[in-house]
Amino acid sequence: MGTAAAAAISSRSFWLQSTSKCSTFSVKPKICFLVKTTNNPQTVAFPKDSSFSSFFNHLPAQKDNGDRCRFSLNLKANFSPPVGSTATEEPATKVKFQSSVNIPGCSTSLSLLGTGYREKVFAIIGVKVYAAGFYVNQSVFPKLDAWKGRSADDLKQDSVLFDTILKAPLEKSLQIVLVRDVDGKTFWDALDEAISPRIKQPSAASESALSSFRRIFQGRSLNKGTFIFLTWVDSIKMLVSSSSEGMPSVVDATIESTDVTSALFDVFLGGDPVSPSLKNSVANGLAANLK
Numbered sequence: 001m002g003t004a005a006a007a008a009i010s011s012r013s014f015w016l017q018s019t020s021k022c023s024t025f026s027v028k029p030k031i032c033f034l035v036k037t038t039n040n041p042q043t044v045a046f047p048k049d050s051s052f053s054s055f056f057n058h059l060p061a062q063k064d065n066g067d068r069c070r071f072s073l074n075l076k077a078n079f080s081p082p083v084g085s086t087a088t089e090e091p092a093t094k095v096k097f098q099s100s101v102n103i104p105g106c107s108t109s110l111s112l113l114g115t116g117y118r119e120k121v122f123a124i125i126g127v128k129v130y131a132a133g134f135y136v137n138q139s140v141f142p143k144l145d146a147w148k149g150r151s152a153d154d155l156k157q158d159s160v161l162f163d164t165i166l167k168a169p170l171e172k173s174l175q176i177v178l179v180r181d182v183d184g185k186t187f188w189d190a191l192d193e194a195i196s197p198r199i200k201q202p203s204a205a206s207e208s209a210l211s212s213f214r215r216i217f218q219g220r221s222l223n224k225g226t227f228i229f230l231t232w233v234d235s236i237k238m239l240v241s242s243s244s245e246g247m248p249s250v251v252d253a254t255i256e257s258t259d260v261t262s263a264l265f266d267v268f269l270g271g272d273p274v275s276p277s278l279k280n281s282v283a284n285g286l287a288a289n290l291k
Helices: 051-057 138-147 152-156 159-167 184-198 204-217 258-269 276-289
Strands: 004-007 014-017 042-045 061-065 068-071 087-089 096-098 110-122 125-136 172-178 227-232 237-243 253-256
Touching: 096 110, 110 172, 110 276, 125 258, 125 276, 138 159, 138 276, 152 276, 159 258, 184 204, 184 258, 204 237, 204 253, 204 258, 227 258, 237 258, 258 276
Parallel strands: none
Antiparallel strands: 004 014, 004 042, 014 068, 061 068, 087 096, 110 125, 125 172, 172 227, 227 237, 237 253
């Protein structure tokens, strides 16, 4: 099949122009991609060598007349939307965060605990730079029984609680979604400005880790909508993944330094967080899960 197809939509299936011979099948149509409802054929173009083109090439077809074939689409896993997927909107930026995500390098899906935003002040004007969502492995909650029944205000002030979350040998991740175009160097400089003062006595290992961290962003243009995931595997190891086209599929870098990973955690969830709205929201999420 070519990379372009003529399609006319019905309520149960659609037509694709094909230069190949059609074989007969007997399958009840399940789910179809609705492109446009019309009685006249419309052109549907698929990118060259795209997964859609490959997928259609392997679909069974029922001969209709001449050169038209009817295709039944039983969506496979990689084309299906997440079952029961829900999203939470960060109020200030309107960025939506999925309630559950699968992140490169994680052994299981992580659940959203809270959202917030980062604002920088330029010439006394506050400018929102990114939205952030904090995700945890659900298995962390049984480790927090000592804090059951506490209010969100109490939890927010409890450094031992957040230290326990950091040190738990379970993945947790911060998703950053840029809400404006940012130069990679500018993004790193702002992050380093917050991390470095939290490392009181930098070691060779921490300096090396910071250099690896810096190289991820130097020389890059981070466009509005870029996703960045900072994932703590444990209190020593952190994974960095990024993508300008939705969810990342690979780990860009692994950072191994207790000083750096703990400092970065403190940047967002410590006593003086760069995003108070994120920590407030996470505290509310903890209180809701520890009733």
